[in-house]
Amino acid sequence: MTPMIDMVFQLIAFFMVLVNFTEADQNQRIRLPSSELAKPPDAPLDSPITIHLTSKGTAIMGPNEVPIQDLTRLLTVEYQVLVRKSEGLASQATIIIRGDLDAQFGLIQEIMQICQNVGFEKFALRAKQQEALSRGISRT
Amino acid sequence: MKIRNTGRDEETIGLQMTSMIDIVFLLLVFFVMTFKIIAPEGDFNVKMPAQAAQGTPDPTAMPPIKIRITAAENGRVAGIKFADVPVSNLAELRTKVREVVGDHPGPGSLESTEIEFDCDYNLRYEYVIQAMTAVSGYVQDGQVVKLVEKIKFTPPRKQL
Structure with missing residues (x-):
């Protein structure tokens, strides 16, 4: 009995450590483009706001799936909340754009323009990390 | 008076294994079910203040190098131009950029060079990331x- 319980606890510990509860900002419908230079950021971003762009051309922000034009309303609310919290925070906030690889790039540009009009100026285009194909092993 | 407790001493008091194993297996099943391999994600940082807030541009700053990418009907890349010079593919584009910024170690023009992407509206996002x-x-x-770390985009072109 004891060895079995040892093993089972090992397994539980393994899966517990690897479990990932940060899926709130990872929508599975979005297939991200991949890039070998997309490295996870060293430090967490300042007050990030994630906007997903689906291949159909709609934007997902939080629980809402809206046409891109409606983002102005949602982002204005976010901006005002950030301004109320702290004056400098709002312009430092990063908009994370998770665009589907099939999406038209013009839509990404439109989202960025809307964000700029609201007052945000830092963007992060998110991509899936891809090992360099030729020398994948030598990465440290 | 002599207390009889014959037979009781040999009974070992064990843990209630069955219920513990039930719970432990439930936990194990839960974590196995929620286990999902997710590829790590990274960001390309783009800093683009609104056009109105830019004011007068810094006269000492170099103008950004324009990269024009045109798209075919189906969203694929039709042509790439690096500062109005056509390039055939992305590898050649990288070579051009390396010639301009000079990627030798030490201070170079890495920090000052800025690239502006001018892409067609219907270009697929995948190719822009590439x-x-x-x-x-x-x-x-x-x-x-x-x-090059400073990348910006032109305002969207009108959809044809």
């Missing part, structure tokens, strides 16, 4: 060599 990858660096012997 182009951004080409200009922002390359991987050599497992090390990332950075080229």
Whole structure:
């Protein structure tokens, strides 16, 4: 009995450590483009706001799936909340754009323009990390 | 009076294993079910203040290098132009960028160079990321060599 319980606890510990509860900002419908230079950021971003762009051309922000034009309303609310919290925070906030690889790039540009009009100026285009194909092993 | 407790001493008091194993297996099943391999994600940082807030541009700053990417009907890349010079593919684009910024170690024009992407409206996002990858660096012997970090985009072109 004891060895079995040892093993089972090992397994539980393994899966517990690897479990990932940060899926709130990872929508599975979005297939991200991949890039070998997309490295996870060293430090967490300042007050990030994630906007997903689906291949159909709609934007997902939080629980809402809206046409891109409606983002102005949602982002204005976010901006005002950030301004109320702290004056400098709002312009430092990063908009994370998770665009589907099939999406038209013009839509990404439109989202960025809307964000700029609201007052945000830092963007992060998110991509899936891809090992360099030729020398994948030598990465440290 | 003599207390009889014959037979009781031999009984070992064990843990209630069955219920513990039930719970432990439930936990194990839960974690196995929720286990999902997710590829790590990274960001390309783009800093683009609104046009109105820019004011007068810094006269000492170099104007951004324009990269024009045109799209075919189906969203594929039809042509790439690096500062009005056509290039055939992304590898050649990277070579051009390396010629301009000079990726030798030490202070160079890395920090001052800025690239502006001017893409067609219907270009697929995937190709834009590929182009951004080409200009922002390359991987050599497992090390990332950075080229251009300042990237911005033109306002969207009108959809035809």
